[in-house]
Amino acid sequence: MPRLAYVNGRYVPHAQAAVHIEDRGFQFADGVYEVVALMNGRFADEVGHLDRLERSLRELRISMPMPRKALQIVLRQFARRSRLKNAVIYIQVTRGSSPRDFKFPPERRSTLVMTARPVTFGQLVGRKAITVPDIRWKRRDIKTTALVAQVLAKQAAVDKGAYEAWLVDDKGFVTEGSSANAWIVDKSGNLVTRPTQGSMILKGVTRNALQALCKKEKIKIIERAFTPQEAYKAKEAFTTAAVSLVTPIVELDGHKIGSGQVGALTKKILAIYIAYAKNPAQKQERWDSR
Ligand SMILES: Cc1ncc(COP(=O)(O)O)c(C=O)c1O
DSSP states (O other): OOOEEEETTEEEEGGGOOOOTTBHHHHHOOEEEEEEEEETTEETTHHHHHHHHHHHHHHHTOOOSSOHHHHHHHHHHHHHHTTOSSEEEEEEEESOBOSSOSSOOSSOOOEEEEEEEEOOTTOOOOEEEEEEEOOOOSOTTSOBSOOHHHHHHHHHHHHTTOSEEEEEOTTSOEEEESSSEEEEEOTTSOEEEOOOSSSSSOOOHHHHHHHHHHHHTTOOEEEOOOOHHHHHTOSEEEEEETTTEEEEEEEETTEEOTTSSOOHHHHHHHHHHHHHHHOTTSOOOOOOOO
16 A cells, blocks of 8 residues: 555646745745544544644644535544544645745645655554754744754754753743653652743643543642752653654663653553543544643
8 A cells, every 4th residue: 555645636646746936835834733642543633633723824824725624524434544543633724835935925825735644553662852942933833844953952962862841931940842742750749841821841742632631540640840959869760742652761961760761650640641642432622722
């Protein structure tokens, strides 16, 4: 089965999939994206991801390429035609293709692209991370395709033999991971993660669902910023994102976190999320920007 892509209404072989060189996504990173996990043939947190996609587009005044219902149909068709049951689907929407000019083009025809890759969910591999200054723009609440700061952060991690980079703001607090939300477990066993109010970080859909799930499980989440120094001494640390669900961070800047092994609460959080995402009877959490 050759790999497929969806480009503006057509399902095409991945190797031949293309948008025009004057697509504003290519020229200006003038676009947004979403990543949705497909687990056992079911989209995890589909509602939340589409809520956030619509909001990102609204904030940038890019038109939805089609109504939500139609987008959901395309998502399903794309997954079915790709013959995927466990995968991540990337949805990218740009302000379309037009002669190079910063101002919005008069005609509003967004570009819509979908790609997918198979993923095995549920694996927990302890990862090393480093911290780097957060040099991104100020609207991190929007999931834009302008990701060069994250590219540099991730490469800095790889150059140092690590897997992930945690970004640190001007006041010395961790904002989030290069492509995931950052969490630690404090001495009392509470989860600590940065608040999402304002625009300093992206409000993760996985994070959002976990807030509700942890409440039910009576796991306390404290929303406050923390420093790398506090993280060095934490019992556990991990990141959350649709692509990888939960990634244990067992070393930060060369400091072993807790026992240096994947922690018990980290394992529990993954189990809770997977049970939620795979259960067809489970009502999906809405996502809002607050
Ligand atoms: C900067 C950033 N923060 C957080 C996340 C996690 O968001 P979600 O759980 O919706 O995948 C991502 C995901 O790509 C991200 O890029």
